[in-house]
Amino acid sequence: MKIIESLKIKEKAYIEKLENGMTIIIVPKKNTKKKYIIWGTHFGSIDNRFIMPQTGEEVFIPDGVAHFLEHKMFEQPNGTNSLDTLMALGIDANAYTTNDHTAYLFECTDNFYEGLDELMDYVQHPYFTDENVEKEKGIIGQEINMYDDDPSWQLYMNALDCLYKENPIKIDIAGSIESISKITPDVLYKCYNTFYNPSNMTMVICGDFEPEQILQEIKNRLLPKENQGEIKRIYPPKENEKNKSEKVSKMEVSTPMFMIGYKDTQNNKENIIQKHIAIEILLNMIIGKSSNLYQQLYENGTLLSQPDLDYEFTDQYAHILISGFSKDPKLVKQKIDETIQKMQENGLDDEHFNRIKKKIYGDYVVEYNSVADISRMFLADSMKGINSFDYIEEFETVSKEYAEAVLKDIFKEENEAISIIEPNE
Amino acid sequence: MNYQKEEIKQGITLHNLHTENFKTNLYAVFLTIPLQRETTTLNALIGAVLRRGTQNLQTQEQISKQLEGMYGASFNCGIEKTGDNHVLKFYLETLSDEFLPEPENLTEKCISIILDIAFNPLTVNGTFKPEYVEGEKKNLKQIIESKIDNKAKYAYDRCIEEMFKNKPYGLYKFGYVEDLEKITPETLYKQYQQLIANCKIDIFCSGRINSKELSEQIKQNSNIKKLQERKPQYIVNNEKTEQKEDIEVNTVEESMQVTQGKLVIGLDIKDTQENSRYVASVYSAILGGGANSKLFQNVREKQSLAYTAGSSYLKPKSSIFIRCGIEIQNYKKALDTIKEQLEDMKNGKFSEEDLENAKKLIIASIDSITEEQDTEITYYYGQELSDRFVTVEDYKKYISEVTSKQVTELANKIQINTIYFLKD
Numbered sequence: 001m002k003i004i005e006s007l008k009i010k011e012k013a014y015i016e017k018l019e020n021g022m023t024i025i026i027v028p029k030k031n032t033k034k035k036y037i038i039w040g041t042h043f044g045s046i047d048n049r050f051i052m053p054q055t056g057e058e059v060f061i062p063d064g065v066a067h068f069l070e071h072k073m074f075e076q077p078n079g080t081n082s083l084d085t086l087m088a089l090g091i092d093a094n095a096y097t098t099n100d101h102t103a104y105l106f107e108c109t110d111n112f113y114e115g116l117d118e119l120m121d122y123v124q125h126p127y128f129t130d131e132n133v134e135k136e137k138g139i140i141g142q143e144i145n146m147y148d149d150d151p152s153w154q155l156y157m158n159a160l161d162c163l164y165k166e167n168p169i170k171i172d173i174a175g176s177i178e179s180i181s182k183i184t185p186d187v188l189y190k191c192y193n194t195f196y197n198p199s200n201m202t203m204v205i206c207g208d209f210e211p212e213q214i215l216q217e218i219k220n221r222l223l224p225k226e227n228q229g230e231i232k233r234i235y236p237p238k239e240n241e242k243n244k245s246e247k248v249s250k251m252e253v254s255t256p257m258f259m260i261g262y263k264d265t266q267n268n269k270e271n272i273i274q275k276h277i278a279i280e281i282l283l284n285m286i287i288g289k290s291s292n293l294y295q296q297l298y299e300n301g302t303l304l305s306q307p308d309l310d311y312e313f314t315d316q317y318a319h320i321l322i323s324g325f326s327k328d329p330k331l332v333k334q335k336i337d338e339t340i341q342k343m344q345e346n347g348l349d350d351e352h353f354n355r356i357k358k359k360i361y362g363d364y365v366v367e368y369n370s371v372a373d374i375s376r377m378f379l380a381d382s383m384k385g386i387n388s389f390d391y392i393e394e395f396e397t398v399s400k401e402y403a404e405a406v407l408k409d410i411f412k413e414e415n416e417a418i419s420i421i422e423p424n425e
Numbered sequence: 426m427n428y429q430k431e432e433i434k435q436g437i438t439l440h441n442l443h444t445e446n447f448k449t450n451l452y453a454v455f456l457t458i459p460l461q462r463e464t465t466t467l468n469a470l471i472g473a474v475l476r477r478g479t480q481n482l483q484t485q486e487q488i489s490k491q492l493e494g495m496y497g498a499s500f501n502c503g504i505e506k507t508g509d510n511h512v513l514k515f516y517l518e519t520l521s522d523e524f525l526p527e528p529e530n531l532t533e534k535c536i537s538i539i540l541d542i543a544f545n546p547l548t549v550n551g552t553f554k555p556e557y558v559e560g561e562k563k564n565l566k567q568i569i570e571s572k573i574d575n576k577a578k579y580a581y582d583r584c585i586e587e588m589f590k591n592k593p594y595g596l597y598k599f600g601y602v603e604d605l606e607k608i609t610p611e612t613l614y615k616q617y618q619q620l621i622a623n624c625k626i627d628i629f630c631s632g633r634i635n636s637k638e639l640s641e642q643i644k645q646n647s648n649i650k651k652l653q654e655r656k657p658q659y660i661v662n663n664e665k666t667e668q669k670e671d672i673e674v675n676t677v678e679e680s681m682q683v684t685q686g687k688l689v690i691g692l693d694i695k696d697t698q699e700n701s702r703y704v705a706s707v708y709s710a711i712l713g714g715g716a717n718s719k720l721f722q723n724v725r726e727k728q729s730l731a732y733t734a735g736s737s738y739l740k741p742k743s744s745i746f747i748r749c750g751i752e753i754q755n756y757k758k759a760l761d762t763i764k765e766q767l768e769d770m771k772n773g774k775f776s777e778e779d780l781e782n783a784k785k786l787i788i789a790s791i792d793s794i795t796e797e798q799d800t801e802i803t804y805y806y807g808q809e810l811s812d813r814f815v816t817v818e819d820y821k822k823y824i825s826e827v828t829s830k831q832v833t834e835l836a837n838k839i840q841i842n843t844i845y846f847l848k849d
Contacts, residue, residue: 009448009524031446034796081726087716088778090785109792110785135729142732145684146750149576252682254570290489298485299556301563325567355490359497362520366497369447370797424682 001026001211006389009368013378013389014211018219021199021227025378026214027206029371035112035207036371038105039123040379042202043069043195045175046099046168046316049234052194058234059190062182064175066195067097068140069188073104073122075132082122091115099169100314101383102195107372112207113217120221126192128185137180144174151251151421158247159259159321162417165243166236169317197228204378206371235316240265241414248420255304257421258329260336264311264318264410273390276311277360278403279320279410283309284356285348286339287322293339302326302335314384320410329420340411348407353400364391428805429636433628436655438809439643442631442801448524450632451798452535454543455806456513457625457659460506460593466565466600467616469504470608472513473561476502478547478554482538491538495531496520500542507810508662508741509593513620515543516799521633532634536642544621544648552614562605569599573681576847577733580687581748584845587677588691593660594742625657627806631798662741663811664701669693669743676844683849685732686753690763691843692745696835702740703823704831708839709738709745710783711775711832712766717782719766719775724749730759741811745839753848760844770836773829780829787824791817 001014014026045067049060073095074082086093086106093106093115104123106115147153160170174180194200205214242263287294289306297303307324326332367373374388381388427443458468482488492498498519505512517539519531547554573579582597589595630639643649672693694705713720713736724734733750751759769775794804794817808814815823 008526032796033792081716083716084722087786088782090782090789092789093716109789138729139725139732142685142729142750142752145752146732148684151574253574254572255567288489288493290486290493292486295484295486299560301560304564304567325571327567355493358495359493361526362495362497365448365520365524366518369449 001215004387004389006392008392009365011368011389014215016215018198018222019227020222020225021197022222023202023382024215024218025202025204025382026209026211027204027374027378028209028211029207029374032208032371033109034107034371035109035205035209036105036107036375037116037119037203037205038103038375038379039119039203040101040103040201040383041195042100042200042383043102043191044098044100045171045173046235046314047195047233048168048171050194051232051234052190053228053231054193059194061187061191062175063171063179064140064173065183065187065191066102067174068136068180068183069191070095070097070102071136071140072128072132072188073126075127076122076125077127082118085118086115089114093119097173099173101380103379105375116217116221120218123196124223126189126196128188130185133183133185133188137183140174140180141177144172144177147172147174151253151257154249154251155257155259155323155419155421158249159261159417159419162244162247162419163242163261163263163319164317165239165241167239167317168235194231198222198225199227199229200231202379202382204375204382206375238316242417245417246420248422250422250424253421253423255325255327256329256423257323257325258332259321259323259419260333261417261419262320262410262412263415264313264320265415266409269315269385272313272384273386273394274398274402275406277391277395277398278406279311280309280360281353281356281398281403282407282411283320283322284359285352286343287336288356290355293335297326297332297335302328302331329418333418337413337416340407344408344411348400348404350400353403357395357398361395364395431640433643433649434652434654436657437626437649437652438628439640440627440629440802440805441634441636441639442629442798442805443634443636444631444795444798445633446796447632447798448520449518449798450521450532450535450630450634451802452517452539453629453799453802454515454539455627455629456543456620457507457510457627457657457810458620458623459658459660460509460511460596462596464616465511465596465598466604467608467613468511468513468620469598469600470558470561470565470605470613471617471620472502472504473565474553474557474613475542475546477557477561479541479545480547481541481545483547488538488542495534496525498531498535500539502542504598506594506596506598507807509660510810511598515539523633532639533642536639536646540646540648544652546617548614552610553617555610558608558610558613562608565599566602566605569597569602572597576681576683577687577748577750580689580845580847581746583677583679583847584689584691584746584843587675587845588744588843622653623655623658625659626652627809629802629806631802659810661810661812663813664705664743665697665699667743668697669695672842674841674844678846678848680848683847686751686756686849687847688749688751688756688759689845690747690841691845692747692839693842694743694745694835695838695840696743700823701835704827704835705740705743705745706738706787706824707780707783707827708770708832708835709736710786711779712736712745712770713747714783714786717779719769719779720747720749720763723766724759724762728758728762730755730762740807744842756846756848767836767839767841771833773833775829775832777829780832784824784827788821791821791824
């Protein structure tokens with residue numbers, strides 16, 4: 001096993017790439033009672049067109065399949081549901097689907113190996129019938145309705161609609177009632193056979209484990225499968241222009257909500273960690289807790305609390321999101337624009353830059369408090385080809401000059417858009 | 426055991442939870458007083474104003490700068506209801522000294538900042554700074570009005586409001602818009618002085634902290650020295666204090682723009698026997714504790730009536746709440762199915778396996794108490810307010826001893842108090 005280590009935070013990760021192509025990452029944590037395991041496939045809502053490696057067939061699937069498949073994996077031929085079986089063991093089990101991956105996980109203090117049996121059994125044994133697929137449409141339909149009522153989700157989807165003309169990130173993860181009505185067992189099996197091949201999967205385990213021993217336990221439970229090699233995914237070509245500058249919807253909310261987005265058109269893998277760190281520092285300098293802008297907008301009642309700051313990226317998309325509540329979202333945007341322009345012209349203040357850099361360091365270290373955060377972080381990062389420790393290790397190398405260059409490259413008006421949810425009349 | 430408790434002065438308690446499982450130290454100060462209609466809004470506003478500045482760090486900007494320089498220490502304050510008490514909570518989290526890139530003693534700084542925010546607010550001419558009060562009044566107004574934004578939470582809050590009408594627990598923790606208008610810096614400061622003179626004060630520290638040094642630092646802190654001894658006027662809530670009357674079921678329906686209906690049912694537990702809380706925990710877990718529970722299985726899985734279906738036990742008030750997100754036209758069917766489950770529980774229609782699953786679920790959650798610093802703090806604080814002391818190990822033992830007979834007996838002492846439905 002390859003061992004990577006972070007001396008600063010005194011943690012190690014053991015990484016093994018199996019012959020069948022699967023990656024296993026083990027992060028041992030002494031003295032914790034909780035154990036966490038997460039098994040992910042690199043298949044999310046954006047993967048809607050691909051070529052099956054086994055047959056060479058090109059497949060185009062309805063929106064929401066990755067999420068639908070996630071729901072259906074729990075169902076077993078004998079009528080039991082693996083989620084119930086795990087819960088019955090006192091194990092907290094769950095699954096989720098994102099834009100770029102699907103993950104099955106559980107957390108427990110006891111019965112870890114019983115849980116491992118069940119997890120590795122159900123993820124390796126799909127069981128889809130006409131009947132059980134039909135039934136699921138009712139349950140997922142309810143979930144879609146729930147998202148329709150959720151202002152934060154609508155705010156986010158509208159922001160993406162502004163930033164991209166045609167990009168699969170605009171697809172709702174759960175799909176729509178109409179799109180899921182087209183899902184059949186055949187579609188699900190095609191996706192399963194393509195994306196749930198070990199070569200497309202990564203497993204992360206965190207807890208009080210002996211790495212060699214847990215690795216063997218996992219190997220013992222893996223069914224023999226050929227390494228099928230890389231899956232060819234087909235995406236629309238990248239666009240440099242945004243779709244539109246603004247989208248406003250009305251919903252039942254008390255205060256308007258806003259999300260300001262910047263599309264990162266320079267999206268490539270080069271220096272991705274330094275760039276990510278630099279963006280987090282910049283966002284905090286622009287509108288973080290101690291920024292002049294935040295103080296000003298808070299004191300005059302334009303902002304209620306510090307906006308959420310985010311940078312989301314994969315190979316297919318990359319954007320910055322600033323979101324919050326304000327009675328005057330357009331004023332917030334105008335002030336942010338002015339602040340950025342000033343920072344671009346005058347450069348960054350040394351003391352401010354170094355203080356925020358310290359803060360960001362603390363934020364990264366805090367992630368290592370819980371086995372759940374560690375596991376999910378390692379999985380999500382590994383789907384992007386990133387080693388999570390690099391955030392801690394490369395932190396020092398991010399200079400003020402580099403951050404200034406990033407500020408000029410990404411925070412441009414032509415890349416910017418705003419989504420607003422206004423209260424109903 | 427890793428838990429030490431020390432009375433600093435009468436009514437002021439220091440709790441030290443030593444643990445080396447985290448990269449962080451967590452400090453918390455809780456101020457507890459009884460919930461009352463007259464002071465709810467004032468208390469909610471006090472927390473918000475205190476956060477704005479102290480005599481030493483006069484603006485939020487100065488506080489934030491200080492915290493950012495401490496490797497992004499995070500400060501948070503909030504207001505909660507715990508039983509019939511209103512609690513102002515202040516939290517400060519920093520990296521443990523061991524994980525700093527350069528050596529530094531952050532503990533002392535943290536203690537001094539958190540106590541400064543709680544007990545040494547910025548005052549101008551003997552009262553809170555008027556701009557801060559005005560600003561926070563506007564913010565609090567928006568927070569109170571945003572109650573409608575999260576529909577599931579709103580439905581739950583409304584059910585509680587109906588169920589505890591004209592009782593302290595029915596009050597909304599953030600207070601009321603109509604009370605806000607009347608508040609002046611003077612009336613607010615007066616309430617603040619009342620509050621800190623009479624409230625119960627608990628200081629919690631969790632992490633890699635030397636307990637002797639900590640205790641010394643707190644005793645020598647000038648803000649602590651200023652505080653008087655007090656006979657704190659907080660309310661103890663436990664299964665023995667919660668008497669329930671026989672009442673008619675109250676059914677409330679409200680309309681809003683929603684595509685999914687939210688059904689919340691409040692149940693009374695009419696059992697004041699000591700330790701019935703363990704039986705009630707198990708009862709609630711069998712009924713709606715997880716994916717194996719009767720509600721999840723019958724309302725969601727078998728009939729596809731709901732996306733969410735579960736129940737939770739509100740220990741301090743001896744109540745259970747059933748919460749479902751359902752299609753609006755399925756209201757009657759869902760309600761009937763839920764009532765069937767309650768009847769089944771009364772008739773002992775659950776298996777030994779259901780009982781064991783429920784216990785496992787609870788024990789797993791007890792095991793995780795020590796895995797998060799704020800959860801462990803909340804656990805010990807809950808003990809303070811219920812006037813019980815049960816170790817985590819004993820707690821697990823009492824849960825494992827619950828029998829199906831006890832659960833069935835308790836089921837027959839449970840009745841519906843309020844049915845609340847939010848529809849379109």
